[in-house]
Amino acid sequence: MIPIDLARLNQLYDGISRRSLRMETRQTYAVPWEDEDMAAWRNGEPEPPHGESYREHLESVRQRVASGRRPQRVRFVELPMTEYTAQEFAWGYPNNTAAGEEINVIDRAEHPEFDSYVEDFVVFDDAGVMYYRYADDDRLLGYEFSDDxxxxxxHVRLAEAAWAASIPFAEWERRHGRPVQPAPPSQAGDARQLS
Structure with missing residues (x-):
């Protein structure tokens, strides 16, 4: 594995000829550019307008799909969901799937055969693999790539096994519903908390 930067990572995603298949295993991610959305979610506010980088991400997904390429993801879930995962399922994934990303979900409790999947990675066209590296506090440290x-x-074998066992995001929503956003704090509730 060799370290790569964000520009190279974006080239890998944009350069796929057939598919990218991501394993998303963590239950919480410390992502500073998502703090504002998380605060709005936590406070029961409406989903904020998408920022420029997220709009660009969704457009790149649409372009890949329009050209016949398949951006895919398997999301590993532990119930009850963390606040991060609930917000992601309520606000993030509906936008991503509407853009054409194929997102499937695995409930870890139902599939203990995947207990060893504890790191996020992506396979690109079955020709390269890239790891997202995280600290213990869920902060992203960087990316490492191999084409060995x-x-x-x-990694293709691991990713395809998870994909085969997972269910589409839309089916997950039909079975479990969309996560409920916290209710906005009431005036009275705020007063009680301050007293």
Missing amino acids: PAVVAE
Whole structure:
């Protein structure tokens, strides 16, 4: 594995000819550019307008899909959901799937055979694999890439096994409903908390 930067990561996603398949395993991510949306979610406010970088992300997903390429993701879930995951399922994934990203979900309790999947990685066209590296406090540390055929083959096998066992996001929503956003604090409630 060799370290890569964000520009190279974006090139990998944009350069796929067939598919990218991401394993998203963590239940919480410390993502500073999502703090404002998380605060709005926590306070029961409406979803804020999308920022420029998120609009660009959604447009790049639409362009990949329009050209016949498949951005895919498997999201591992532990119930009850963390606040981060609930917000992601309520606000993030509906936008991503509307743009064309194929998101599938695995409930870890129902699939203990995937207990060893504890790191996020992406396979690109079955020709490269990239790890997202995180600190213990959920902060993103960076990215590492390999195109070693043996490493890639093993990660393709892992990713395809998870994809085959997972269910589409829309089916997950039908079964479980969309996570309920916290109610906005009431005036009386705020007063009681301050006293």
